[in-house]
Amino acid sequence: MTTRAPAPVLPERYLLSPDMIADPYDHLDALREQAPVHWSPLHHAWLVTGYEQVMSCLRDPAVSADRVRPLMDAVPQGAREDAERAFGILSRWMVFNDPPRHRRLRRVFQEAFAARAVARYRAFTEKATRAVLARKAVPSSTGDLMAGVAKPLPALVFARWLGIPPTDGPSFWYWNTRVADLVLGTAQEESEYRASLQALVSLEDYLGALVARRRAEPGDDLISQVLREGRVGDSVSEEEFVGMLTQMAFAGGETTSNLIANTVLALLTRPDQLAAVRAEPELAQGAVEETLRLDGPSKMSIRTAARDLDLDGRTLRAGDRIFLVTAAANRDPARFPDPGRFDVRRSGATHLGFGFGAHFCIGAALARLVAVAAVRTLVCDHPGLTLADPGGLTWQPSLLNRGLTALPVHY
Template sequence: MTTHTSVLTERYLLSPDMIADPYDHLDALRDHAPVHWSPLHHAWLVTGYDQVMRCLRDPAVSADRVRPLMDAVPQGAREDAERAFGILSRWMVFNDPPQHRRLRQVFQESFSARAVARYRAFTEKATRAVLARRATPGRTGDLLADVAKPLPALVFARWLGIPPTDGPSFWYWNTRVADLVLGTAQEESEYRASLQALVSLDDYLGALVARRRAEPGDDLISQVLREGRVGDSVTEEEFVGMLTQMAFAGGETTSNLIANTVLALHTRPDQLAAVRAEPDLAQGAVEETLRLDGPSKMSIRTAARDLDLDGRTLRAGDRIFLVTAAANRDPARFPDPGRFDVRRSGATHLGFGFGAHFCIGAALARLVAVAAVRTLVCDHTGLILADPGRPAWQPSLLNRGLTALPVHY
């Protein structure tokens, strides 16, 4: 058992200074005790790379957190919650094996690198079209709103088979669902809007599945239906529920990954110059952002039964925060971990998770983010940050996303 004698002052992870820059505190926390009980958060904070990996592999650590999400809903909004949380219970990310494996297998082939590569030409064309329309040289704008949000929305809508005329409603529902899942909904009215959005999204995708059964197309839904697993290994209700997860996860994560990578490069002139000299290093820039300042700070788990971790006893029912934002900066795993290096190689980061819960959409997110970053960096050499001071970040425990990224194109 490791002995830790230093004193650590607890910091609330949703305080404004922690939202702005959590990394010094997370580094100190990991150095103090990589498995730490936080009375302030009523949870174990797991910050060491090896310890997070152990949790991601251990069946005693459960991904089921629908109940805690429901417990956070204000009493006045509970009557709207039953169906919405039934939908969330069908999300892969909230299920453990063997349920998780059964649900995931339905999409496995559709999300393979080979299948996703079919969208490369469309993604590159969409990137050029969005930038030509939104990033006119000499213009001042918000890169998040102009590029980082609409580009993944365009690609993911095409991939799911969402008709362009349905796009505005579809992405409004997704934004409200994100408020619920990421914990940014605070007021009762916000919870009500988020719960209703999830139900509306489920209704819409259910109708779209029925339409694709009658009129198959070249999209994810049609492909999965052709494979014959819906109605066999999963019910249609489960399939539609999982589609709501795909719709939510794809846009939010990829938008933040694009914006965070552009910010990282434009605050490090040497790395920006390296990518401009070798455009293929855009891939390295995206990977280094996933490691150092990625769109996900942590994931929440629950101890399904008592377990020992790094000499500490975690009891059944305890909440566990797997703080990948700290694990990805662990000096025991990454040399010079605070340095952003587009040529870094070696240890695998946990920006997309690991093992059974490795992000199934990672290949598509990478495809879109790399196309956007390469084009922004190499074809828009006049782009500069309009406000290079401290950026503003969304107040979320789980995700790391900017509220805006003002730039001069």
């Protein structure tokens, strides 16, 4: 039987309750202060909230990233018959694999995701940013920045980068939205699970056909680049490659959309920081990095103890679930001076907004490129940009993601 440490004085709070979805930070700060490694009976998981403790887990091979089985366990019984192929696809996502397989899968994309390779898309990203804003951010108008800018802009860039023909865009992004519901835990009803599972299968079928097309007709895109390097069929199978492409398709848009919206919200609610970016547009990079630290698009990642381990005086048993709460670790005062302050000029300690080590987000350079271009253009070219409904903002009910449902603004 697993030995649990005594619970802290702090009362248990359900992380998916409406008040915690709206603002989890006070509770997470208190939890980190009292018990940075805490067994939560309510979540049946360890909540790891201290920076050093999260880093220790990210470095420890005993802490496994394989969580496909828990995802499948959450599927309603009536939808299980649809799940076998879909979860086979998820098992090929490198984010759900440990070394050495994770390392082998990741190496296939390493060159394509390098900063110098991503920089080739800077001109296209800036052109796409201007085009989206010209249509959706008309001066003196009011609109939903999330729906009008934060979602379509990454979609344009990521589709171009993957080589998705514009005519295929609507289906491609519909499948991605449904896959996000499955992976991020927002699918609740059996019908929603069935739609998400089928979308993942449809996405794989589509990308498999696109790989075949790019073999015959190479282009200037990620798929063509990787095929030219000759690793598909050598270090990874075609099935593994297509499975990983479904991860690439899912991961980029959702994270980057939320990063754009969260950064704009952070600036619009802090006039001094907004003024700093407008005076020095290069500080848009600092604004994006500070958002990743203070209120980023990812609240936590889920791991499993592959074997017994000790962490900060607690004994974690093989099979235990572990929530690595980077949203709390990124506000640890032992690591970040004045951690609750949003400072676009902050330097020093490395935040964990994109993870760390072997599982550091492979698409971080592209996400940063798109987010910085969007934020810089929005705040610098739209001097009248203000929140239209500051008190009416709501957040997506997700354990993992931190994303607004909408961001109404005056342009």
